[in-house]
Amino acid sequence: MEGGGVDHLAEERQKSRFDVDEMKIVWAGSRHAFEVSDRVARLVASDPAFRKDNRNLLSRKELFKNTLRKAAYAWKRIMELRLTEEEAAKLRFFIDEPAYTDLHWGMFVPAIKGQGTEEQQQKWLPLAYKMQIIGCYAQTELGHGSNVQGLETTATFDPQTDEFIINSPTLTSSKWWPGGLGKVSTHAVAYARLIVNGQDHGVHGFIVQLRSLDDHMPLPGITVGDIGMKFGSGAYNTMDNGVLRFDHVRIPRNQMLMRVLQVTREGKVVQSDVPRQLIYGTMVYVRQTIVSDASSALSRAVCIATRYSAVRRQFGSQKGGPETQVIDYKTQQSRLFPLLASAYAFRFVGEWLKWLYTDVTQRLQANDFSTLPEAHACTAGLKSLTTSATADAIEECRKLCGGHGYLTSSGLPELFAVYIPACTYEGDNTVLLLQVARFLMKTVSQLGSGKQPVGSTAYMSRAEHLMQCRCSAQRVEDWLKPDVVLEAFEARALRMSVACAQNLSKFSNPEEGFAELSADLAEAAIAHCQLIVVSKFVEKLQQDIPGQGVKQQLQTLCFVYSLHLLHKHQGDFLSTGCITPKQASLANEQLRSLYSQVRPNAIALVDAFNYTDHYLGSVLGRYDGNVYPTLYEDAWKDPLNDSVVPDGYHEYLRPVLKQQLRNARL
Numbered sequence: 147m148e149g150g151g152v153d154h155l156a157e158e159r160q161k162s163r164f165d166v167d168e169m170k171i172v173w174a175g176s177r178h179a180f181e182v183s184d185r186v187a188r189l190v191a192s193d194p195a196f197r198k199d200n201r202n203l204l205s206r207k208e209l210f211k212n213t214l215r216k217a218a219y220a221w222k223r224i225m226e227l228r229l230t231e232e233e234a235a236k237l238r239f240f241i242d243e244p245a246y247t248d249l250h251w252g253m254f255v256p257a258i259k260g261q262g263t264e265e266q267q268q269k270w271l272p273l274a275y276k277m278q279i280i281g282c283y284a285q286t287e288l289g290h291g292s293n294v295q296g297l298e299t300t301a302t303f304d305p306q307t308d309e310f311i312i313n314s315p316t317l318t319s320s321k322w323w324p325g326g327l328g329k330v331s332t333h334a335v336a337y338a339r340l341i342v343n344g345q346d347h348g349v350h351g352f353i354v355q356l357r358s359l360d361d362h363m364p365l366p367g368i369t370v371g372d373i374g375m376k377f378g379s380g381a382y383n384t385m386d387n388g389v390l391r392f393d394h395v396r397i398p399r400n401q402m403l404m405r406v407l408q409v410t411r412e413g414k415v416v417q418s419d420v421p422r423q424l425i426y427g428t429m430v431y432v433r434q435t436i437v438s439d440a441s442s443a444l445s446r447a448v449c450i451a452t453r454y455s456a457v458r459r460q461f462g463s464q465k466g467g468p469e470t471q472v473i474d475y476k477t478q479q480s481r482l483f484p485l486l487a488s489a490y491a492f493r494f495v496g497e498w499l500k501w502l503y504t505d506v507t508q509r510l511q512a513n514d515f516s517t518l519p520e521a522h523a524c525t526a527g528l529k530s531l532t533t534s535a536t537a538d539a540i541e542e543c544r545k546l547c548g549g550h551g552y553l554t555s556s557g558l559p560e561l562f563a564v565y566i567p568a569c570t571y572e573g574d575n576t577v578l579l580l581q582v583a584r585f586l587m588k589t590v591s592q593l594g595s596g597k598q599p600v601g602s603t604a605y606m607s608r609a610e611h612l613m614q615c616r617c618s619a620q621r622v623e624d625w626l627k628p629d630v631v632l633e634a635f636e637a638r639a640l641r642m643s644v645a646c647a648q649n650l651s652k653f654s655n656p657e658e659g660f661a662e663l664s665a666d667l668a669e670a671a672i673a674h675c676q677l678i679v680v681s682k683f684v685e686k687l688q689q690d691i692p693g694q695g696v697k698q699q700l701q702t703l704c705f706v707y708s709l710h711l712l713h714k715h716q717g718d719f720l721s722t723g724c725i726t727p728k729q730a731s732l733a734n735e736q737l738r739s740l741y742s743q744v745r746p747n748a749i750a751l752v753d754a755f756n757y758t759d760h761y762l763g764s765v766l767g768r769y770d771g772n773v774y775p776t777l778y779e780d781a782w783k784d785p786l787n788d789s790v791v792p793d794g795y796h797e798y799l800r801p802v803l804k805q806q807l808r809n810a811r812l
């Protein structure tokens with residue numbers, strides 16, 4: 147994407163055997179999406195106001211103020227350029243700095259849209275859209291995050307004044323973690339236990355004003371602040387994750403989000419025909435966006451590691467010729483190429499999940515709630531699977547870059563520090579897998595009852611076949627048959643779920659059984675989610691994909707993704723009898739051969755992500771591969787090199803050296 151000087155990776159780019167420009171469109175999702183993304187990425191990269199190479203040198207206060215400046219400037223540009231919602235979201239994405247705006251647009255607005263009545267939406271959304279109010283999503287407390295029904299904040303209806311009294315009765319009920327809360331938000335959607343006439347109606351969302359719109363001071367009864375530094379020095383510390391306590395704060399009754407449950411003027415609690423799980427709807431939405439974000443973070447790390455692996459040479463010089471590019475080592479390929487394939491796999495499953503979410507939203511609007519459990523299970527499971535894999539992959543990419551990967555200028559340490567909380571926020575990944583497992587156990591228990599499993603569990607309708615089928619792969623080439631691969635993944639997923647269900651049935655108390663078997667259940671959930679990713683990749687290949695060689699590359703990546711999982715989880719496939727040891731070995735042979743096919747295309751496959759050098763933020767991942775001169779020059783820019791003799795020499799070094807000298811003379 148970058149223009150300019152000598153391209154050290156030009157030879158690599160010439161090796162590729164497919165149309166990179168067409169692959170860019172596949173990656174972006176459509177020609178329109180590509181054009182928007184490309185234009186906005188260049189806009190951000192070319193504007194010095196969005197520079198980010200100095201972040202690690204700033205103190206927390208400077209860092210935070212810098213983020214406020216960037217967010218304000220971004221908003222100004224969005225207004226001046228009259229950017230669409232899609233373009234504005236891309237702009238925030240390419241600025242690449244966690245900020246309060248993520249939570250305002252990503253959770254506060256969706257919470258009002260999803261849980262507010264028409265009237266409430268009409269009142270609050272225009273204010274939020276114009277940023278006349280800034281909001282956050284205040285659910286988690288000091289004492290409870292995963293267990294949402296364990297939240298302690300109360301919202302007690304006062305029929306005398308037609309208000310709710312929001313209160314934090316204990317230390318552990320303090321809101322803790324919400325992004326944007328600490329220093330910025332004027333409002334929150336705060337989750338609290340609804341108490342009417344002394345009766346507890348469970349957790350609901352309430353719009354609460356926190357700060358004055360005149361001078362930004364907290365309103366009476368509100369104690370609010372930042373929770374302190376997080377992992378890494380720059381990284382997620384641009385975000386003001388906050389603490390919040392309510393001391394009997396009064397809000398009008400109509401600030402309870404009432405799409406699911408209404409409280410009337412008389413204090414009557416009326417349940418609408420919308421299921422109460424819709425209170426969790428914002429989490430379903432955000433989990434879906436997190437899956438797409440996983441492919442972005444993963445592709446970014448892979449782009450850096452792949453380009454650098456082609457630049458870096460170690461050993462193997464023949465007759466004084468160049469040494470071997472580390473990307474040519476089979477071990478490097480077997481660690482790197484599955485990650486490259488995973489980036490594409492997560493992109494496509496993210497696209498599908500977006501479709502699923504749009505579909506369920508349309509159904510909800512028409513009062514059809516039938517696909518909500520499926521949407522919950524898929525978003526929870528895929529969020530868990532893709533974020534865990536991406537966090538591990540970023541660290542693997544750092545190691546793939548050897549020592550230089552540990553330098554901040556490689557871009558990988560910051561990417562890792564920013565990314566890893568994705569395994570925790572929006573639902574701890576293990577807790578989410580257990581939600582999927584519950585869904586699977588319910589589905590398995592209904593097999594044979596006449597109720598056909600649909601959607602992501604449709605494969606279970608072929609339970610009779612999948613429980614006893616034998617894999618037909620007899621030759622290496624058989625592992626390039628989508629049906630053979632899919633059936634192995636389906637059989638493994640079903641057999642693991644059925645084994646769990648059988649073990650569960652031995653317990654007289656199902657909840658005790660679930661707790662006892664939870665590690666096995668989480669593994670069954672992973673197997674199911676991996677099957678979804680594989681099957682969505684295979685489905686993608688059934689589409690018409692233009693461009694010379696593009697489909698062929700995607701086919702190769704699809705098999706790399708599937709067969710590396712099969713190799714990694716051989717234990718599951720073998721112990722469930724889905725494949726034989728001989729077939730496992732054939733699959734591994736095929737995988738090795740696929741790596742050789744990826745090799746000449748590797749650089750072009752990461753070019754297809756179309757990342758600017760600004761967005762990548764990595765000396766090792768530069769488009770032109772000009773790594774060494776840049777690393778060398780950058781080192782001299784470190785503040786420690788401002789003076790040749792360091793500050794502190796006279797106080798702390800000279801006396802030590804002199805002492806040693808004196809001792810030596812004695």
Ligand SMILES: CCCCCCCC/C=C\CCCC(=O)SCCNC(=O)CCNC(=O)[C@H](O)C(C)(C)COP(=O)(O)OP(=O)(O)OC[C@H]1O[C@@H](n2cnc3c(N)ncnc32)[C@H](O)[C@@H]1OP(=O)(O)O
Nearest residue numbers: 248252285291292293294423426429430435522571572573
């Ligand atoms: C482009 C915009 C991008 C913006 C993104 C920016 C990213 C910014 C970065 C960070 C943001 C981070 C924000 C947060 O972290 S917000 C806080 C998130 N918190 C959680 O995720 C908490 C996790 N816990 C839960 O989700 C649940 O409480 C639970 C674990 C699922 C609850 O378990 P429990 O067993 O107690 O179940 P319940 O009794 O509450 O409910 C049981 C039934 O409800 C069904 N269910 C559960 N969750 C959902 C859901 N989300 N949707 C639909 N249905 C749901 C469950 O399956 C049960 O159903 P059943 O039919 O079996 O009764």
Ligand SMILES: Cc1cc2nc3c(=O)[nH]c(=O)nc-3n(C[C@H](O)[C@H](O)[C@H](O)COP(=O)(O)OP(=O)(O)OC[C@H]3O[C@@H](n4cnc5c(N)ncnc54)[C@H](O)[C@@H]3O)c2cc1C
Nearest residue numbers: 283284285286291292323324325567570571572573574576
């Ligand atoms: C960077 C960041 C941003 C955040 N932003 C927000 C925000 O904007 N708004 C907001 O409301 N919250 C936010 N959160 C909070 C976040 O949603 C919670 O931290 C998350 O849901 C995990 O909950 P927890 O902290 O209670 O973990 P815990 O539930 O205490 O998890 C601790 C351990 O216990 C295990 N565990 C817990 N329950 C079970 C179980 N039933 N079975 C088996 N194992 C279990 C977990 O797997 C984990 O290993 C944010 C958190 C972070 C880190």
